[in-house]
């Protein structure tokens with residue numbers, strides 16, 4: 001028997017996406033794998049009264065166990081209330097589901113939203129698989145994200161050498177026939193902390209740092225013209241903040257030429273029909289920076305709470321910055337009481 005996510009205090013994405021599109025902001029979708037990351041996400045979103053999507057990837061399920069992650073998410077709702085957020089809007093979402101069976105097991109287990117990523121399949125097979133997931137999920141009012149177009153980069157087990165932009169001429173047919181609630185598109189974002197090769201970038205003459213190529217806003221505009229008001233999702237949208245890369249490299253790390261999506265481009269996207277922006281690598285960088293810095297400065301430390309505590313602090317700062325300065329989702333809960 002399926003667990004009703006509503007009984008867990010979770011919500012699906014439908015209402016928040018509608019408000020996000022109409023209001024010109026985007027909902028943060030943060031991946032989580034462990035306790036500190038979840039604490040930081042809930043603290044940041046509760047303090048700032050932001051809706052939030054907790055994403056579980058296949059790799060996270062393998063690392064942390066799906067059952068534990070689900071109960072953590074259930075606890076997250078109560079934790080948000082304890083923090084003074086009386087009406088939190090928290091989505092538990094499967095990131096990059098790759099089969100009907102996986103999506104079904106998440107729906108049955110209390111997830112309020114799933115992604116079925118059939119983007120690597122031939123077009124007709126992508127539609128058929130997505131529709132199958134939609135038909136099942138909608139019986140339980142679970143929302144479904146599909147994907148058209150291929151992102152470059154590496155994210156857990158999702159890997160592609162090169163990107164293929166979404167073809168705007170396909171989106172109406174795909175959305176109509178599959179029945180998806182939102183659509184992830186490819187416009188030049190990319191998974192991981194090495195989104196672009198140095199030869200794809202230009203260099204800032206002053207700092208010598210890499211400047212990535214701009215996103216394909218013409219493709220986004222064409223998609224929005226074909227599907228007015230339809231929720232669009234951007235994956236691979238970490239910015240790879242230089243401050244964290246610098247801390248990591250300063251304290252013995254080695255991340256040469258890490259490069260992400262500039263935040264001004266994401267800010268621009270958030271104002272459009274893009275209503276969900278996925279951020280994973282940035283939080284990994286913040287965590288690693290906190291751990292490396294603490295252990296380098298305090299070689300006598302051996303209590304994980306000392307260095308994970310610092311990592312959590314850095315992640316909370318990062319999430320708050322994204323919510324306030326990039327996505328504009330602060331104070332956007334339907335009920336702010």
Ligand SMILES: [Zn+2]
Nearest residue numbers: 155235236278
């Ligand atoms: Zn992704």
